[in-house]
Amino acid sequence: MGLTLRSVGKNAASDAKDDLRSDITVALAGNPNVGKSTVFNALTGLRQHTGNWSGKTVVTARGYYDYKGRTVAVTDIPGAYSLRASSAEEEAARDYIAFGGADLTVVVCDAGALERNLNLALQILELTPNVILAVNLMDEAKKRGIAVDTGALSRVLGVPVIPMAARRGRGVEELRAAIDGFTPPPFAYTVRYGEDVERAAAGLEMALENVLKGRLGARYTALRLLEGDGRALENINGHLGFDVPSHPDVAPALEKARAELNNAGVENISDRLISGIYSAATGLCRECVSGGSGYGEGQLRIDRLLTRKATGIPVMLLLLALIFFITVKGANAPSDWLYALFERIGAVLSQGLAALGVPKAVHDALILGVWRVLSYVVSVMLPPMAIFFPMFTLLEDLGYLPRVAFNLDSGFRKAGACGKQCLTMAMGFGCNAAGVVGCRIIDSKRERLIAVLTNSLVPCNGRFPILIALITMFLVAGSGVGSSLLAALALTGFIILGAGATLAVSRVLSRTILKGEASSPTLELPPFRRPKIGEVVVRSLLDRTLFVLGRAAAVAAPAGLLIWLAANLRVGDTTVLAAVTGALDPVGRFLGLDGVILTAFILGLPANETVIPIIIMAYAASGTFEGYENLDSLRALLTQNGWTWVTALCTGVFTVLHWPCTTTLLTVKKETGSVKWTALAALIPTAAGAILCALIAHILG
Amino acid sequence: MASNLARLGEGSRAVVGDIAAAGELRRRLMDLGLTPGAGVECLFAAPSGDPRAYMIRGSVIALRGADAALVALAR
Numbered sequence: 001m002g003l004t005l006r007s008v009g010k011n012a013a014s015d016a017k018d019d020l021r022s023d024i025t026v027a028l029a030g031n032p033n034v035g036k037s038t039v040f041n042a043l044t045g046l047r048q049h050t051g052n053w054s055g056k057t058v059v060t061a062r063g064y065y066d067y068k069g070r071t072v073a074v075t076d077i078p079g080a081y082s083l084r085a086s087s088a089e090e091e092a093a094r095d096y097i098a099f100g101g102a103d104l105t106v107v108v109c110d111a112g113a114l115e116r117n118l119n120l121a122l123q124i125l126e127l128t129p130n131v132i133l134a135v136n137l138m139d140e141a142k143k144r145g146i147a148v149d150t151g152a153l154s155r156v157l158g159v160p161v162i163p164m165a166a167r168r169g170r171g172v173e174e175l176r177a178a179i180d181g182f183t184p185p186p187f188a189y190t191v192r193y194g195e196d197v198e199r200a201a202a203g204l205e206m207a208l209e210n211v212l213k214g215r216l217g218a219r220y221t222a223l224r225l226l227e228g229d230g231r232a233l234e235n236i237n238g239h240l241g242f243d244v245p246s247h248p249d250v251a252p253a254l255e256k257a258r259a260e261l262n263n264a265g266v267e268n269i270s271d272r273l274i275s276g277i278y279s280a281a282t283g284l285c286r287e288c289v290s291g292g293s294g295y296g297e298g299q300l301r302i303d304r305l306l307t308r309k310a311t312g313i314p315v316m317l318l319l320l321a322l323i324f325f326i327t328v329k330g331a332n333a334p335s336d337w338l339y340a341l342f343e344r345i346g347a348v349l350s351q352g353l354a355a356l357g358v359p360k361a362v363h364d365a366l367i368l369g370v371w372r373v374l375s376y377v378v379s380v381m382l383p384p385m386a387i388f389f390p391m392f393t394l395l396e397d398l399g400y401l402p403r404v405a406f407n408l409d410s411g412f413r414k415a416g417a418c419g420k421q422c423l424t425m426a427m428g429f430g431c432n433a434a435g436v437v438g439c440r441i442i443d444s445k446r447e448r449l450i451a452v453l454t455n456s457l458v459p460c461n462g463r464f465p466i467l468i469a470l471i472t473m474f475l476v477a478g479s480g481v482g483s484s485l486l487a488a489l490a491l492t493g494f495i496i497l498g499a500g501a502t503l504a505v506s507r508v509l510s511r512t513i514l515k516g517e518a519s520s521p522t523l524e525l526p527p528f529r530r531p532k533i534g535e536v537v538v539r540s541l542l543d544r545t546l547f548v549l550g551r552a553a554a555v556a557a558p559a560g561l562l563i564w565l566a567a568n569l570r571v572g573d574t575t576v577l578a579a580v581t582g583a584l585d586p587v588g589r590f591l592g593l594d595g596v597i598l599t600a601f602i603l604g605l606p607a608n609e610t611v612i613p614i615i616i617m618a619y620a621a622s623g624t625f626e627g628y629e630n631l632d633s634l635r636a637l638l639t640q641n642g643w644t645w646v647t648a649l650c651t652g653v654f655t656v657l658h659w660p661c662t663t664t665l666l667t668v669k670k671e672t673g674s675v676k677w678t679a680l681a682a683l684i685p686t687a688a689g690a691i692l693c694a695l696i697a698h699i700l701g
Numbered sequence: 702m703a704s705n706l707a708r709l710g711e712g713s714r715a716v717v718g719d720i721a722a723a724g725e726l727r728r729r730l731m732d733l734g735l736t737p738g739a740g741v742e743c744l745f746a747a748p749s750g751d752p753r754a755y756m757i758r759g760s761v762i763a764l765r766g767a768d769a770a771l772v773a774l775a776r
Contacts, residue, residue: 084728116733116734278736300745406763520729
């Protein structure tokens, strides 16, 4: 879900001018959550994951399409409310538009919130006149009774304005045509900030004109100089290669302009600039937008139900439990079916190998090691994921996740963290590595680090099925609807454990090594959108299926071989695996586990999917995984090896709370650039899990 | 009449006055559209009463109480 490795792994776009493949380069800008990714996908045919919440695009992505024999490169830059960068994403967006060298910038706007969207669009117009306005979500706005006269808007702004409903494919061809036929506009709308400011800026603009020589808009630069926007200036200086304000032709003009502002009594130029843009936006909307203000009644009723004191949290937990119930109930049959299928193919493979005269040791390693582990991973892991993710994606597309972040924000505030951490936790459900990358949506550095360090406390898709298997084998008996319901509740309990641990650890971090006050996050709550159910199901099913299958082949297969070897190679009178598990047994027992389980978690470092097959292989006397046939035979094997429900509970807790997988750790290293934080990202959950498991084992065991 | 945005009751509308925040936060709040004279409506609150969701220039934005208190309301 969330960000799949596909979208995370996409190459960060470099400067457009370095791109030799294309004839036209286009930067795609816009506020967060205006359907920018949808427009990007519609234009390029790429499947950038889209979701109904702000900050989906945390990495710039580049895609291409051909139109009338010309190749167009489109760069999807991070969503930004403004170019007055207050976050890393906004800074990246500003720098890309200013210095990325794109031929033109398409600014995607939400027709339903045009006034605020124009804040960004008008700032971009200050930077470059080469702009196309794509007014998206026209259909949604219409439902709310809002109509945008794009023709009038285009006449006033002087640049093309394309009405769109990108989700339905409307306006995409028109946008392509507008990009293809774009010529720099003879005039483009300029925001006027009042006589006093304009008079002061005019002289400075002229001086800058000569110095900048078209490398950057003189008006934009003049306003930033007057505003004294330190970070913007730093970037301007860096890109131009000299200090602009102290340039001999600029410095006197700047001084004069500042004096003029002073004389005119302009105290806070920054306020004037922001207010000026908004007054202009208000004026434009008065001319070009009709109808609809305020929130829809139905929408408001749903929102109040989802956020009320009495219903907000219960509805959230019920939804989660419902999704788990459907997952647990629905996954059984396909799991059995897949396993039987793999068994049959395995038998054929086995005969084939025997017929080829392959030595027994090689045959056993391949069939009893590699094939069996692969079978388990695919048949047990795949069905729950194939059911869970489409449902979760539906909630995401609907716009529910920001409401969850809204509901839980006070908990995070008390923990000295940011409510948006919920969104990164939700991404962690899919893949903790993606969750860690997603932490970029959190503006405060301190709070982002907290979110990174705690992300793996939420069980990812590799760990879910372990929990489901443990619950159905030991914690909830039977297989009826009632027990599926109990299993779903138990699974919800494990998620609450992960969320509780996240809050607790965040709180401890805020009071110790990451001391600081909670910052002032602003969270946008987008209107609910009807998800395109068919597309969601197909997309998440395909993406997930391919992802899990790929991972199974890449990790589970070699792991199967390794474990088979360890279980069959002998040192003296014991196998390598037995020697290791024996050595770890005291530690394992202390944690309510045993040496085998602990070894499985250690060997499961590259991928948690392999934990249960390793446990089974180690227990099985012959050192091979005898196949699970059904959960009853598996339970029998585990019970023979001393498992009780307490063992299962401790294993479940340790599944939620232990070191993250290697991919996640590498991602933490990449995101924080620090070995220390990476080590902590592994140590913190492990310590939490060890303490909790030891407590459970000694109280209940 | 509520004196600042944090005290604006659910379902009430008001007009933004001065922004008491300074620096980065001031710029961010204004950038969201909370400029003097702008209309704002409090839509609903989180289960704990904080944060609250406000309609600001066509978008719904959640603000924490401590931050909303820095936005004065006109008159």
